[in-house]
Amino acid sequence: MFASLLRNKESQAKHLFVSFIPSLLAIVGFFLLCGLVLQIRGQDPLEFYTIILVSGFASFDDFGYVLFNATPLIFTGLAVAIGYKSGLFNIGCEGQLYIAAFAAAWIGIHLNLPPFLLIPFCIGGAMIAGAGWGAIPGLLKARYGAHEVINTIMMNFIAFALMNYLVTSVYQEPGQMIPQTQQIHEAARLPRLASFLPVLPQSNPLNVSFLLACGCAVCCYIFLTYTRWGYELRLVGNARDAAAYGGINPGTVTIWVMALSGAIAGLAGVAEVMGYRHRFLDNFSSGWGFTGIAVALLGRNNPFGILAAAILFGSLNKVALDIEILLEVPRGLFLAGQGMLIIWLVSIESISRSSKD
Amino acid sequence: MKQEGSRILADRLVSSTLIISLLAIGFMLGCERLQDSSKIIHTPEPEVFKVGMLLPGSISDQGWNALAHDGLKAIETELGAEISYVESLTPADWEADFRAYAMQGAHLIFGHGFEYQEAAIAVAQDYPKIVFITSAGASGAIRENVAPVVFRLEQATYLLGMISGLMTQTDKIGIIGGQELPSGSSTFMAFEGGVKSVNPDAVVQRAYVGDWENIAKAKELALAQIQEGVDFIFHNANEAGIGVFEAVVLAQDAGKTVYSFGANRDQSAVSPHAVLANAVITPRAYVQLATAVKEGTFESKLYVFTMTTDSAIAFTYNPALRDNVPEAVQQKVEEARQQILAGELIVPQLDFGK
Numbered sequence: 001m002f003a004s005l006l007r008n009k010e011s012q013a014k015h016l017f018v019s020f021i022p023s024l025l026a027i028v029g030f031f032l033l034c035g036l037v038l039q040i041r042g043q044d045p046l047e048f049y050t051i052i053l054v055s056g057f058a059s060f061d062d063f064g065y066v067l068f069n070a071t072p073l074i075f076t077g078l079a080v081a082i083g084y085k086s087g088l089f090n091i092g093c094e095g096q097l098y099i100a101a102f103a104a105a106w107i108g109i110h111l112n113l114p115p116f117l118l119i120p121f122c123i124g125g126a127m128i129a130g131a132g133w134g135a136i137p138g139l140l141k142a143r144y145g146a147h148e149v150i151n152t153i154m155m156n157f158i159a160f161a162l163m164n165y166l167v168t169s170v171y172q173e174p175g176q177m178i179p180q181t182q183q184i185h186e187a188a189r190l191p192r193l194a195s196f197l198p199v200l201p202q203s204n205p206l207n208v209s210f211l212l213a214c215g216c217a218v219c220c221y222i223f224l225t226y227t228r229w230g231y232e233l234r235l236v237g238n239a240r241d242a243a244a245y246g247g248i249n250p251g252t253v254t255i256w257v258m259a260l261s262g263a264i265a266g267l268a269g270v271a272e273v274m275g276y277r278h279r280f281l282d283n284f285s286s287g288w289g290f291t292g293i294a295v296a297l298l299g300r301n302n303p304f305g306i307l308a309a310a311i312l313f314g315s316l317n318k319v320a321l322d323i324e325i326l327l328e329v330p331r332g333l334f335l336a337g338q339g340m341l342i343i344w345l346v347s348i349e350s351i352s353r354s355s356k357d
Numbered sequence: 358m359k360q361e362g363s364r365i366l367a368d369r370l371v372s373s374t375l376i377i378s379l380l381a382i383g384f385m386l387g388c389e390r391l392q393d394s395s396k397i398i399h400t401p402e403p404e405v406f407k408v409g410m411l412l413p414g415s416i417s418d419q420g421w422n423a424l425a426h427d428g429l430k431a432i433e434t435e436l437g438a439e440i441s442y443v444e445s446l447t448p449a450d451w452e453a454d455f456r457a458y459a460m461q462g463a464h465l466i467f468g469h470g471f472e473y474q475e476a477a478i479a480v481a482q483d484y485p486k487i488v489f490i491t492s493a494g495a496s497g498a499i500r501e502n503v504a505p506v507v508f509r510l511e512q513a514t515y516l517l518g519m520i521s522g523l524m525t526q527t528d529k530i531g532i533i534g535g536q537e538l539p540s541g542s543s544t545f546m547a548f549e550g551g552v553k554s555v556n557p558d559a560v561v562q563r564a565y566v567g568d569w570e571n572i573a574k575a576k577e578l579a580l581a582q583i584q585e586g587v588d589f590i591f592h593n594a595n596e597a598g599i600g601v602f603e604a605v606v607l608a609q610d611a612g613k614t615v616y617s618f619g620a621n622r623d624q625s626a627v628s629p630h631a632v633l634a635n636a637v638i639t640p641r642a643y644v645q646l647a648t649a650v651k652e653g654t655f656e657s658k659l660y661v662f663t664m665t666t667d668s669a670i671a672f673t674y675n676p677a678l679r680d681n682v683p684e685a686v687q688q689k690v691e692e693a694r695q696q697i698l699a700g701e702l703i704v705p706q707l708d709f710g711k
Contacts, residue, residue: 065460178448178475203459203483277452277479286449321457325409325441 022348023298030341043327055322056315064204070314072268074213076292077299077306078220079265084301085224086257087237092152093265094289095159096130100266102163103129104273105280108184115187122188126270127263134262135255142251167282179282190275209271221303233257294342406438406651409458410467411445418596424622425469428643435644436651451476459484465650474498488650493540496659504657511547511706512664512697513636513672516690517618518551520634521589523686528559531582533601535569535594543707548591550705566597575600583608583615590617602628625675635673642669665698
């Protein structure tokens, strides 16, 4: 029905819609599976579906939490997508965002400047740190052909260990047992949206970093679609040899794409340190860098698709907590479900591709 | 042409499945919502007292988490509260879990562990009407709506020490701890004080597992102590303490007279042949706190629970093994207990939590 309706419309719009069908199917499958598991556990799946709706969308406060959860995932999703468009698989977002978060915290603690200087300094410093951490595997790939998947994973471990060391022995808040730094200056903090939007209660942690994330998605779209660099990036991803023949140096592109990807992943760390916790806490990220891969896949590497996918995952994270509290269903169910979602997505995609051939 | 036809078919198939499943879910949701809203219109529910709890481990650990869960259950039955708990294990979860309870309209949220203190303070700023209570906290954590709670087991562990000091045949007594923390060390200090008060010659040796879960390692440590002639072992190692009981049972099977004690929770049932007596945090502590919050008499201060505060801490025998404790020993312990309750006997302990 939908398909026949759309056939009369522009083929581009149809193509876009069709490209999202696997995502939608996977999401539906995910919810049906969770309901089935609950049915087997002897619980009412209807109650679960109600909680899904009420949990994330019953009030502005609830929705604020959803967007708050989504914020870091928008950044990591975009970071993965930027790499993917250029044929690079950046699995190192987790490490990059830790390094960047620490850089933001360090600058925010040690520099004493007015907000209009300190905030750009912190964000810039964090992006540079994330870019540097991402550029290393890019450089290794361009120069020596070392596979970026392996190297970004390994860089994660180095980042985790380095952060753990710094925050437990060098920069730990004095008199605290918890591995965290002291708080950053007031001037380096991004305000909560509740201070501008009266519909949000003051307790809602949604902050300016969400706007930054939306802006970042728009910038990524423009960058990929309308700029020369975006064209080079996509060309290297689609036809490396043709790009080289056309005068583009794929090695150079690889390095700066990885750096750019790392910088965007680093903004997830900025959101945490400057927008929410106002300090660096060891292990603060609950796998945002890895969830970013799922977000990018679900959003078909389209910046606006990623925005939607991140919001979906943000609401899932909120639902996961609420069902644990209200239905005593362990949140592990949702983690497993998210894994299934990605597997379905990839399978549906390859099935539809093979049926087209 | 044929290929085109099959593609259209596939397209239709895909989109119709999609639409049907979406409709189905929408329909189910719609029905449920309708029921919900009718419920709300016709029977306005009275405000239920809601209590949430963050736990650092499984409620089946027979110790620290289990006793908190007991307390939560007691709040449910005695105050008619709506209760819920989550295992909140990683730092990234702590604040999120506190917030999730706050969003669900909880009136009181427990963070059952020292580690939750900072997260509770951070979230409490945003929810001034909700009370946050963190176990094993320090007075530095006191805020308008945040109160730390300290359970002082020392008076009870002193009595356990007395039993071991009076009953030991070898004058060697063992202690096994989880990690070396002030709260644990203080219970050991009191235990040693109890031993020395009746048997100055006895040697008390301490060993630490290094964590609170490693049952196998605790068992090895206990076996090593028994090998050296220790015949009474006190543990304060949470779940790992189960390993101590296993070692004691093993030694008993080999014909030795060895006993151990339960800590934090009445562990008589966990190992009926190994546990002679217990130093227990009773659910009373939780009920008292929750009652104070419910009735609006809650104060932001450091709450300290001891044996003298409405039996929030208790000393209990394992009923199955009580006859193995000589009458004279039971009498002496009871005398000391009365002195403690009357405030005449001050038990040695570490000063922490300030």
